[in-house]
Amino acid sequence: MKTNTVYLFEKIYKDEGDVIFRFCLVRVSNREQALDILQETFLRLWQNMSEDKEILNSRAFLFTVAHHLIIDWYRKKKSLSLDKLMNTYQEAEYILPDTAIENNPELGAEGRYLLGKLKDLAPPHQQPVYLRFVEGLSPREIGDILGITENAASVRINRGLSELRRKTGYDNKENNKN
C-alpha cells in the first residue's frame, strides 16, 4: 500500500515538479527560494497522500498550495523590508518581481522578452495569462487556484492576452495599420 503511494507520488513529482518549480521561480525570481517553496508544496501533497486523503486534481492542488506559499513568502518579505518594498511596488498585489529571471541563461531572447512583458501586465492579469498560455491550465483550474470564478478567470485571460499583445507588439491590428 505504502509502495503504491510512493510510486504515485513520484509519478506526480516527475510530471509536475518542473511546472511548479517554473511557476515558483517566475514569481519569486530566486532559484533557492523557488526550490524551497517547491519542496514545501510537494511535502504538503506527500503528507496528504500518506494520510490517505483523497486529492481529486493533484495539479490544481499543487498550484493552489504553491500560490498560497508564495503569497506567504511575499508577506514575510514585506514585513521585513516594508520601506524597500514601498519603493519597489506601488500596489500590494503579488506581481512578478525583479529582473533576475530575465537574466536566466536558460532563456532565449523571445522567452526573456515575453517574461519581461508578462511582468508589465496589470497584476490581476499576470497569473491567469501565465497559467493559461505557459502552463496550459483550463479557466476552471485557474479559477480554483486564484479563488475566483471560471468566468472571471476567462475574462482576465482574454483581457490579459489583449494587453500582452499590445505590449509585446504582437497585436495584429496595430501591425496591420502600420
Place this chain on the structure above:
Amino acid sequence: MITKKIIKINMEEEKLNTKLNTGIEEIRKITMTSEERESVLKNILHSTVSPYAPVPSPWSFYTFTTLIQKNRLFSYVAISCLILILGGTGAVYASFDSLPGNIFYPLKVKIVEPFYSTFIFSPENKAKYASNLATTRLIEAETLADRGELDTKKEKTLTALLGSHTTALEKNLDKIHQKQPAKGSDEEGESEKDKDKTDKIITNFQSEMNAHAELLDTIHARGKNNEKNKNNEISKSARESANKIKNSFLNKKQ
C-alpha cells in the same frame, strides 16, 4: 491584388503567433537540474513532519470541535442546541419587561417565574417570592392603566394571576405556621423569630396590595373618560387578597 494582401496578412499573423509561441516554449524550458530534482525528492520522502504543519493535539479526540468534525449528526445536534439556547435566552431576556398582551408575557408567567420558584426551597422564601409576584402583577396593571391599555381581557388575566399568587402565599404561610412548635417547648424562642418574619411578610403584602390598589384607583379616576380604563376589578381583587391573607392569619393566631 486582394489575394496578395490577404496572403501577406496571414503571413504576418503566423509570424507573430510564432514569436509568441517561441517565447512560451522558451519559458517552458526553465526546469530544475537533475541534482536539484533528486535532492528535493529525497528531502520530501525522508521528512517526517513539515515545519509548517500544525502539530496534532493529543487531546484532540476529546475536544468539542473534533467531535463535530468527525460526526455530522453530532454537529447538527450541537447547532440545533446552540440555536435553541441562544434563541431561548434571548426570548427569556425579552420576557422580563413584558406586559400582558405581549407575545413574551405567557413565557414570563408560565415558564420563567414557575421555573425560578423551583429553586426556592424554604416556605418563607417561597412566601416572599409569591408576595413579590403579586406586587409585580399590580405594577404591570398600573403601567397598562397609565398607558390606557388596560382592557377587560388583560385585567382578567392579571386578576387570575394575582389570585394564584395569593393562594401560593397562603399555602406557604400555612406551612410556616404548621412548623411552629407547641408552647413551652425548647424551640419556642426560635419560633418567635419565625413568627416575626411571617408577620413582616403579611404586613408587607397587605401594605403593598393596599398602596397599589390605591394607586390604580387614582390612575382610574384620572383616566375616567378612557373606555379602556373603565374596569377596576384588579384593585378590588388586590384589596380582597390583602384582607384574605390578614384574616386567615388572624384566625390561625386565635
